Amino acid sequence: MVYCSGFFALLLIFLEWIRPGLPSPLRPICDMRVLNHFIEEARDAEAAMRFCKEECSVAVPLTVPLTSVDFAVWEKKNIEEQAQEVQAGLWLLNMAISSLSASITSSALHSHIDATIRNIASLKQVLRSLSIQDYVPTGGGTEETWRVSSASELFQVHINFLRGKVYLVLRNAPVCQQQIT
Template identity: 65%
Template sequence: MIQAGHKTVRKTVGLFAVLLMVLEWTRPGLSSPLRPICDLRVLDHFIKEAWDAEAAMRACKDACSIATNFTVPLTRVDFDVWEAMNIEEKAQEVQSGLHVLNEAIGSLQASNQTDVLQSHVDASISNIASIRQVLRSVSIPEYVPPASGGEDEETQKVSSISELFQVHSNFLRGKVRHLLASAPVCKQGVS
C-alpha cells in the first residue's frame, strides 16, 4: 500500500514538472513568441502515460467495458508517403488524429465508469491538450476541420476501451513523435 502511494506521488510530481515546463514556455500574455519545445523527452512522458492507461485498460477488461464503437485515427505510418508529405499535411493528419482521439476518449467522461478508468480518461484528455501546446510551440498549425464535415478516411473503428487506449498510445509513439522530430524549428537544433 505504501509502495503504491509513493508511485502515485512520483507520477504526480513528474506530471507537475512537465506541466510547469509547458506552462512556462507557453505562458499567455508574453510579448515574445513561444519557446519551441523540441525535447522528445517531454513527449516521451505523455507516451508513457498513454502506455500506462493502455496497460490498465487491458487489465480492467470487464469492469471497464462499454458497448459502443469508437472512431480512432489510423496509426500506421508509410514512411515513403510520410516523407513525401509537407509539414502542413503532416500537421493536419496529426492534429486531426489528436482531435479524433480527444473526441473518443472524451465520450467516456459521461459514462459511469470505474475510478481507474475515469482517472486515465481525465489524464489522457489533459495530455492531449498539453501535446497540442507542445506542437503549437514548434509552429505546427492547429487542427482545421474539413469543410465537407464528412468522415475522415484516416480513421477506423474499434470496439473496446482497451483498443481505444492502444490506438492512443500507438498514435503518440508513431505519427506525433515523427511530426515533432521533423518540425523545421526542431531540425535547426533549437530545444
Template identity: 65%
Template sequence: MGNRRTYGPNREDPVKGYADTDMEFPRLLAFLLIVLEWTRPGLPSPLRPICDLRVLNHFIKEAQDAEAAMKSCRDGCSLSDSVTVPQTRVDFDVWEKKNALEQAQEVQSGLWLLQQALSLLRSSATNAALHSHIDNSIRNLLSLNAVLRSLNIQEYTPPASAAELEGTWTVSTAADLLQVYVNFLRGKVRLLLSDAQACHQDVS
C-alpha cells in the same frame, strides 16, 4: 485494422496512476519552457522544447499506464459505442512525400479523433481509477496541441463529422482505443515532433 485482444479477469485493483504532482510535471515543464523562451531576450523566436522528446516520452509512458489500467479493469470499463480513431501504421514513403503542413494536419486530426473517443470512454466508463487515467490522457492531448501551436503550426479546425476524415478506422472496445492512443503517440506524433525542420533552432 489492429489486432483485437481480450483480457481475462484480474483480481488485483486497477492501476492507480501517478500522484497528481507527478502527472502535472511534464505539462508544467512544457508550458514554462514555452513561456520562458518567448520572453527570453536575444532570441528571434521561441526555443522549441518538445525537440527534447522527454516530455513526449512521459506522455507515452502515461498512455501505457492507461492501457495497463484497462487490462486489469474488471467492471465499469466498457466503451458504450464504436468510435473513429486514426490509423497508426506509417507508410514512410507516403509520409515523406507529404509537406510539413500535410503531416501536421494528419497528426492534428488524429489528436482530435482521440480526444473525442477518450471523452466518450470517459462518459461511458464508471470505474473511478480508469477515469483518472482517461482525464490525464485528455489533458496530455490538449498539451500536445499547445506544443504544436508553439511550433508555429496553425490551429486545427475540426471537421463537422469524423466521417469526413481519411485514414481512419473504427474500434468498439476500450482496450483497442487505448492501444491506438499509445501507438499514435509513438508513431506519427513522434515523427512530426522529431522532424528536423520542425525542431531546427539556432540557439548559439
C-alpha cells in the same frame, strides 16, 4: 499631486514591464523526453484498462485515427500535411476518449482518462510551440480512420499514434531542425 503622478508613472512602468494582454511567444519544445512522458502515461492508462472488462466496453465503436505509417507516402507529404494529419488524429483521439469518459464509472479509471485528455491538450500546446496550427474539423474529413470497441484498444491506438505519427512530426519539425544544426 506629485505623489499621484509618481505613482501613475510607476504603474505605467510596471504595466509596460509585464505587458498584460500580450502573451509572449511560445518557445519551441523540441525535447523528445516530453513526448516520452506522454507515451508512458498512455501506457499506464492502457495497462489499467486492459484488466477492465465489462465496465470498459463501449456500446458504440469509437472512431480513431489509423496509426500505421507508409513511409513512402509520409515522406512525400510536406510538413504542413503531416502536421495536419497529426492534429486531426489527436482531435479524433480526444473525441473518442471523451466519449469513453461518459461511459466509465470507476474513479480510478477516470483519473487515467482525465490525465490523457490533459496530456492531449498539452501535446497540442507543444505542437503550437512549433508553429503547427490546431485542427479545425470540416464536413469533408479526409482522415483515415478505423473503429475500436474497448478502452484497452483505444489506449493502444493512442500509444501507437504517439510513438508513430506524432514522433515523426516532432522529430522533423523545421524549428527543431534549426536548433540541432
